[in-house]
Amino acid sequence: MPDGLSMLDEKRKSRSRSIPAPRNPPRSTPVQVAELVPSAPVEAAAPAVEPETTAAVPAPTPAPKENPTAGEPTVQEPTIKMSIYLEASDDLYLEEITHAGKTSRPRIAISRSAIVRLALERLAATMTADEIVAQLRQTGDGHQGAGRKRR
Numbered sequence: 001m002p003d004g005l006s007m008l009d010e011k012r013k014s015r016s017r018s019i020p021a022p023r024n025p026p027r028s029t030p031v032q033v034a035e036l037v038p039s040a041p042v043e044a045a046a047p048a049v050e051p052e053t054t055a056a057v058p059a060p061t062p063a064p065k066e067n068p069t070a071g072e073p074t075v076q077e078p079t080i081k082m083s084i085y086l087e088a089s090d091d092l093y094l095e096e097i098t099h100a101g102k103t104s105r106p107r108i109a110i111s112r113s114a115i116v117r118l119a120l121e122r123l124a125a126t127m128t129a130d131e132i133v134a135q136l137r138q139t140g141d142g143h144q145g146a147g148r149k150r151r
Contacts, residue, residue, distance in 0.1 A: 084116065 086094070094112045101110035123132070 079113070079117075 094115055097115050098110050098112065101108045127135070
């Protein structure tokens with residue numbers, strides 16, 4: 001009759017798992033990794049806040065943009081994650097645009113963010129900040145409250 005220690009050793013050996021053999025053989029040649037090409041440095045943007053001028057001085061009109069296809073390619077600015085709140089009708093309009101991009105030939109995947117960025121670029125090209133504020137004052141809902149109380 002075997003002793004208790006040898007029985008425990010046999011149980012311990014039967015409990016351990018063995019590593020199975022690999023199903024796929026190792027690669028004979030390594031996979032080449034594509035290296036990223038560093039992009040051109042992004043130029044520093046002009047300060048966002050301009051000093052206030054007197055009311056007699058007219059606001060400068062935005063300069064017409066050059067054709068981006070002529071000359072060297074433009075460098076796209078990095079995007080910033082941001083939440084916006086839209087009305088249901090605006091959301092449906094964005095959905096119509098993305099659907100039109102998917103069903104057109106050639107197909108193009110249009111994100112809602114790309115649509116909003118295009119709209120903001122067009123708005124910045126056609127209106128100044130003061131004009132936008134005046135327009136929103138006229139069409140605004142008149143809410144002038146302090147907002148939700150914070151703790």
